[in-house]
Amino acid sequence: xxFTSTPRGAPxxxxxxxxxxxxxGHPWASETNDTLSLIAAELTANAVRHGRVAGRDVHVRLxxxxxxxxxxxxxxxxxxxxxxxxxxxxxxxxxxxRGLLLxxxxxxxxxxxxxxxxxxxxxxAEVCGEKGPPGTV
Numbered sequence: 171x172x173f174t175s176t177p178r179g180a181p182x183x184x185x186x187x188x189x190x191x192x193x194x195g196h197p198w199a200s201e202t203n204d205t206l207s208l209i210a211a212e213l214t215a216n217a218v219r220h221g222r223v224a225g226r227d228v229h230v231r232l233x234x235x236x237x238x239x240x241x242x243x244x245x246x247x248x249x250x251x252x253x254x255x256x257x258x259x260x261x262x263x264x265x266x267x268r269g270l271l272l273x274x275x276x277x278x279x280x281x282x283x284x285x286x287x288x289x290x291x292x293x294x295a296e297v298c299g300e301k302g303p304p305g306t307v
Contacts, residue, residue, distance in 0.1 A: 228245050257270040
């Protein structure tokens with residue numbers, strides 16, 4: 171799925187990921203659907219906020235292999251890349267900085283990879299959920 175690099179991208183990606191998960195047999199309001207759609211929204215919001223390049227879209231990919239669901243969010247900015255490992259916990263008075271911390275706590279695995287064949291990066295997260303039919307968006 172492709173989204174314009176605007177603040178509308180995060181809620182739209184959350185809704186469309188949730189819809190696709192429901193179609194794949196992970197019903198609305200199930201733990202798997204809630205978790206993956208929230209992770210997709212956080213990663214998309216980060217891509218819009220920190221990876222935005224004017225005129226470039228954000229790409230969201232959702233895959234399911236066996237019981238592992240993976241969401242990938244790709245942007246075109248290479249110089250702003252999340253640091254590997256556990257994200258730092260922000261101070262209570264900080265207004266932002268909790269997105270990757272939330273992703274790291276909800277996902278079974280997450281990481282960052284260079285965007286193949288073009289500038290940018292892909293931030294991904296995996297959740298081991300209930301077994302459902304395989305698919306790709």
